[in-house]
Amino acid sequence: MKKLTDIFADKERTFSFELFPAKTEKGYQNLLATIAELATLNPDYISCTYGAGGGSRERTFDIVQHIQDTYHLPGVAHLTCVCHTRDEIKAILHNMQERGICNVLALRGDPPRDNPDWQPGPDNFQYSCELCAFIRHHYGDFFAIGVAGFPEGHILCPDREQDARYLKIKIDSGADFVTSQLFFNNQDYFDYVERLRRLGVNARVIPGILPITNYDNLIRFCQNCGTTVPQEIHDIFRPVKDDPERSLEKGIDFAVRQCRDLLDHGAPGLHFYALNKLHPVDAILTAVRG
Numbered sequence: 001m002k003k004l005t006d007i008f009a010d011k012e013r014t015f016s017f018e019l020f021p022a023k024t025e026k027g028y029q030n031l032l033a034t035i036a037e038l039a040t041l042n043p044d045y046i047s048c049t050y051g052a053g054g055g056s057r058e059r060t061f062d063i064v065q066h067i068q069d070t071y072h073l074p075g076v077a078h079l080t081c082v083c084h085t086r087d088e089i090k091a092i093l094h095n096m097q098e099r100g101i102c103n104v105l106a107l108r109g110d111p112p113r114d115n116p117d118w119q120p121g122p123d124n125f126q127y128s129c130e131l132c133a134f135i136r137h138h139y140g141d142f143f144a145i146g147v148a149g150f151p152e153g154h155i156l157c158p159d160r161e162q163d164a165r166y167l168k169i170k171i172d173s174g175a176d177f178v179t180s181q182l183f184f185n186n187q188d189y190f191d192y193v194e195r196l197r198r199l200g201v202n203a204r205v206i207p208g209i210l211p212i213t214n215y216d217n218l219i220r221f222c223q224n225c226g227t228t229v230p231q232e233i234h235d236i237f238r239p240v241k242d243d244p245e246r247s248l249e250k251g252i253d254f255a256v257r258q259c260r261d262l263l264d265h266g267a268p269g270l271h272f273y274a275l276n277k278l279h280p281v282d283a284i285l286t287a288v289r290g
């Protein structure tokens with residue numbers, strides 16, 4: 001299967017989706033049906049997140065392998081190092097290699113809800129840069145490695161300059177590209193890219209786009225991940241928050257405007273947080289691709 005680095009060498013822009021592993025068998029079957037529909041939109045790749053713990057973790061690789069084997073589309077497996085020992089990570093990477101998965105998003109992750117006080121010990125990785133270095137050291141160039149980037153700074157590191165310096169360490173440790181956290185003010189993304197370029201980071205920074213479909217969920221989610229919700233979003237979505245259809249309509253409209261502005265100003269593509277749904281990402285992608 002193609003590595004994302006090869007795709008980036010050929011294409012100025014990529015369009016991609018992110019899914020998460022369903023927890024139940026019914027959810028898993030629904031997800032497979034959604035993947036079939038998403039594949040018809042010809043994305044450049046589809047990524048799948050890695051659970052904070054429990055049984056859904058292996059599912060990530062099942063889903064990525066399914067995407068690759070059934071639709072011949074590159075898949076990206078997210079991998080978090082929280083709650084894993086180095087030996088476990090090595091075994092997981094070996095398993096990925098055997099399955100033909102050669103694109104990985106290397107993350108630290110967060111301690112799971114049932115073990116919120118988990119702290120890394122000598123057998124664990126503390127930061128994602130250590131995971132990047134580990135992958136490169138043990139697997140050479142087999143994997144294209146992506147990392148998470150935070151245009152507004154990570155919630156635990158709101159000093160944007162410092163957070164950008166940490167991002168540079170991830171790249172210097174072997175990462176090839178960056179997928180950004182969601183954001184709604186495009187200037188935050190452009191400033192972030194410029195900050196990284198000033199530090200000598202030339203890797204692609206692919207903007208992560210969350211289509212807004214539910215105002216209350218959005219507020220809760222952004223509080224948890226530290227993304228700023230601009231006043232414009234409150235003004236647009238609060239008045240229609242109890243009307244799902246109008247929320248969806250306005251969510252599509254907002255995302256299309258956000259995506260067009262990003263592409264018009266040089267963003268190297270779009271990565272959609274599809275949340276395991278075809279709609280609205282199909283409508284948004286169709287509109288922005290023209």
Ligand SMILES: Cc1cc2nc3c(=O)[nH]c(=O)nc-3n(C[C@H](O)[C@H](O)[C@H](O)COP(=O)(O)OP(=O)(O)OC[C@H]3O[C@@H](n4cnc5c(N)ncnc54)[C@H](O)[C@@H]3O)c2cc1C
Binds near residue numbers: 105
């Ligand atoms: C695109 C994307 C995909 C994601 N996918 C998943 C997923 O699949 N599963 C999941 O559980 N979570 C996922 N997350 C969430 C992510 O795991 C959390 O945001 C987590 O808190 C940070 O992960 P990280 O890889 O950025 O960690 P790190 O890069 O390790 O950073 C963690 C914190 O430490 C700081 N830091 C980084 N490097 C250093 C250093 N060298 N020295 C000191 N401090 C440092 C950072 O500023 C930050 O505050 C995703 C996030 C994004 C943006």
